[in-house]
Amino acid sequence: MEQLGDAYGGRRWEGRDPRRVYAGAALGILGALAVVVGLLVVTTPLADVLGATDLRAAEKLAGTLGGLGxxxxxxxxxxxLPSSRRENVGVAVGAAFCLVGVALFQVAYPDRWTTGAETLAFETSMAYFLGTTLAFWFVFTAMASFRTRNNPQGTVRLELTRQGENRTVTVSREEYERYTRAIRSDGGETEQIIRELESRAEE
Structure with a gap:
């Protein structure tokens, strides 16, 4: 529950652990870097530096890097982003399908891609397409709900965390402002506000 004060006081971004924010940013940057390197592998002499000396090997490396990125x-x-468990699970499942697509690509390319008795290009493409579509949808919903939370029109949703259990309480804009002023003033009202919010979460 101590995260509530941090969220109001600005010491945490939306009540998030800064280490998680940094880890997410690092993961996004690494993914973008993998996509860029994948493009450079097939368009520059970088493939030779990475040991992909022939065209097929360079294409396979580029596809793998882009597929993981x-x-x-x-x-x-x-x-x-402050996303829900449903959104986290949705993106994780989508990413898992993408990994299945990358694994199939490793098996299929180039010998079983579009030639041969048992080609895997369609199965690979469908697994990756399903994964990216699913992941993109939940990323989109996370971004949309984040913008909604930061632009309250009448009510505000507060997420309470106590002993590892998350609960959500909806309060009016006036109540939110009152809680903010009370906690920032540090006038001894923090515990009362916490009890009030916890009682509302149990209703």
Missing amino acids: IPAMFLGVVVV
Whole structure:
């Protein structure tokens, strides 16, 4: 419950652990870097530096880097944003499908891609398409709900955490402002506000 004061006092961004924000940002940057390197592998002599000496090897390396980079960026977004458990799980499942697609690509390319008796191009593409679509949808909902929470039109949703259990309380804008003023003033009202919010969460 001590996170409530941090959230109001500005010591945490939206009540988030700064380490989680930094980890998400790092994951997103690594994902973007993997996509950029994947593009450079097939367009510059970088492939030779990385040991992909022939065209097929360079294409396989580029596809693998790009395939891993995109879900990493999606995961980075939901780690940084104050997202719900449903959104976190949705992006994680989408990323898992992407990994299945990358694994199939490793098996299929180039010998079983579009030629041969048992090609895997369709299965690989569908697994990756399903994964990216699912992950993108939940990233989009996380971003949309984040903007809504930061632009309250009448009510504000507060997330309470106590002993590892999360609960959500909806308060009016006036109540939110009253809680903010009371906690920032540190006039001994913090415990009373905490008890009031916890009682409302139990209703």
